[in-house]
Amino acid sequence: MEQVVDILSWLLLLAGSFLGISGAIGLFRFPDFYSRVHAASVTDTLCALLIISGLVLQAGFTLITVKLIIVLLFLWYTSPVASHALVKAAHYHGLKPLLSDSNEDEVKEEEVSSKS
Amino acid sequence: MLGLTAMTIIRLRSLFAVVMLFSIYSLLTASLFMVLDAVDVAFTEAAVGAGISTMLMLGTLMITGYREKRPAHSPILPLIVVVLTGAVLVWGTLDMPHFGSPDQPVHQHVAPRYIDDSPKEVGIPNMVTSVLASYRGYDTMGETIVVFAALIGVLSLIGIKKYTNKEPGRTEKPPESILQVAAKLLIPFILLFALYVQFHGDFGPGGGFQAGVIFAAGIILYALTFSLKDAMHLAPPKVVKVIAAFGVLLYGGTGIVSMLKGGTFLNYSVLAHDPIHGQHYGILLVELGVGLTVASVMMLIFYAFVSRGEAD
Amino acid sequence: MMFAVTAVAIMVIMALALIRAFMGPSVYDRILAVNMFGTKTVLFIAVLGFFAGRPDFLDIAMVYALINFIGVIAVLKFVERIAEEESADVDGKEN
Structure with missing residues (x-):
């Protein structure tokens, strides 16, 4: 039983680390700000979930688990809001997304704003 | 890094x-x-x-x-001075005992006394708190007063601008409902967490300084997502000023009370019949004083800076 | 062992985010990197607490999660303010 839990938390922690690193690489490889936000924020959420649930499996049913879950909730709550505010501020103050076809600024921009 | x-x-x-x-x-x-x-x-x-x-x-x-x-001037001379000082400091550390070695002077002198006697004399699990608030009560009181003095300095130099109505030419900001709702939900937890840190300082990491800062951060978040005016409505500067002074008074008052009960200044053992209980009360009161002062000082300094910045 | 591996992985992420914060062509890139750095610090401390066998470090992780959010919001607000002032300097009617 302990073996199973250990292997599970190995898997979770490794998956979380992998996601995190891929997000960090995305922070470099992606060409403009908005896609970088995408890379960072999306991986952030799942990475936090995976790593913390890996830790929860190790902690068992204790106060530590409760605290871990609180940390996770805080992260889940604050990180998307921060990303949202960031993108909104950038968009509002005229940081243009990098577009393949610069003639169609208006259309693409609307797409971006509806997505963000 | x-x-x-x-x-x-x-x-x-x-x-x-x-x-x-x-x-x-x-x-x-x-x-x-x-x-x-x-x-x-x-x-x-x-x-x-x-x-x-x-x-x-x-x-x-x-x-x-x-x-x-x-x-305006060339950075060469300061660079030389800094490098020399750094070299002297590094040279000085060569004489110090190896990092973490048990025969450092610190570990010979006061640390064993704190570690051995703190559970008996003060009786709280977190030794750092007992050293900070009980053994080194004078130092901590000094720190609190320094924080308070900083507040007096800022207020007398800058002062908090009375909030005037915005001039009509100002551009309207976009609505930020998501941010505001998120902050509204989050702030109670921040304040609650600050209280937890305040009163949990006896058992785990935490205490007055940290709790005060977290509390102030909660209020500052409110000021950031809504407006300074709202935050000032919530925690009016006049009241907060009184609280800041009250925190210092609480700290000093605890010391005075212990003097009146026959001990020395800030010797909490006389506060209750049982010395350990007395220590508990003393540390609790002192930490509360620190927390109040730090929280209100941070809020006031923030008010002062931001109201000044917005007035220009 | 597994905590060590995870901690090292998170440190790599932190280093990468740090470099992005150094390079960051725009202010927003830097804020993004700082935000990412902060969340990864939270995870790092949680993992480190387990690694060192002292899970009461988690209180600190919580403080970081909160402080990081407030910090990012604060920076954003001031950036906005200054961007507004600049655009008001350039021409009065741009919003």
Whole structure:
């Protein structure tokens, strides 16, 4: 039983680390700000979930688990809001997304704003 | 990483980026403290270094402007002085005992006494708190008064501008409902967490300084997402000023009461029949005083900076 | 062992985010990197607490999660303010 839990938390922690690193690489490889936000924020959420649930499996049913879950909730709550505010501020103050076809600024921009 | 961050801070001219890198710097420092197992210090560094000082620096930037001026004189002479001083300091550390070795002077002298006697004399699990608030009560009181003095300095130099109506020409900001709702939901938890840190300081990492800073951060978040006016409505500067003074008074008053009950200044053992209970009460009161003072001082300094920045 | 591996992985992420914060062509890139750095510090401390066998470090992780959010919001607000002032300097009617 302990073996199973250990292997599970190995898997979770490794998956979380992998996601995190891929997000960090995305922070470099992606060409403009908005896609970088995408890379960072999306991986952030799942990475936090995976790593913390890996830790929860190790902690068992204790106060530590409760605290871990609180940390996770805080992260889940604050990180998307921060990303949202960031993108909104950038968009509002005229940081243009990098577009393949610069003639169609208006259309693409609307797409971006509806997505963000 | 620390060195690299410091170098970049020096090289950058945009003071904004510098402020942000400062926050990274203190996060790094705090991680370092964590690795060295100094939990309370890491806690303080996280709350004060990364949180409040970033905001206060930003507030300063709003008043002063955000481009660094080119230095007028050549940096060679100061560089030489700094390198020399650093070399002397490093040379001085060579004489010190090896890091972590058990025969350091610190470990010969007071540390064993604290470690051996603290559970008996003070009786709280977190030794750092007992050293901070009981054995070194004078030092902590001095720190609290320094914080208070800083507040007096800021208020007498800048002062909090009365909030006047905005001039009509100001551009309307876009609505930020998501941010506001999120902040509204989050703030109660922040304040609750601050109280937890305040009163849990006896058992785990935490205490008055950290709790005060977190509490102030909650109010500052409110001021940021809504407006300064709302925050001032919530926590009016007049009341907060009184609370700041009251915190110092509480600290000093605890000392005076212990004198009146026949002990020395800030000797809490006489506060109750049982010395250990007396220590508990004393530490609780003192930490409360520290927390009140720190929280209200941070809020007031923030008010002062931001109201000044908005008035221009 | 597994905590060590995870901690090292998170440190790599932190280093990468740090470099992005140094390079960051725009202010927003830097804020993004700082935000990422902060969340990863939270995870790092949680993992480190387990690694060192002292899970009471988690209180600190919580403080970081909160402080990081407030810090990012604060920086954003001031950036907005200054961007507004600049655009007001350039021409009065641009919003």
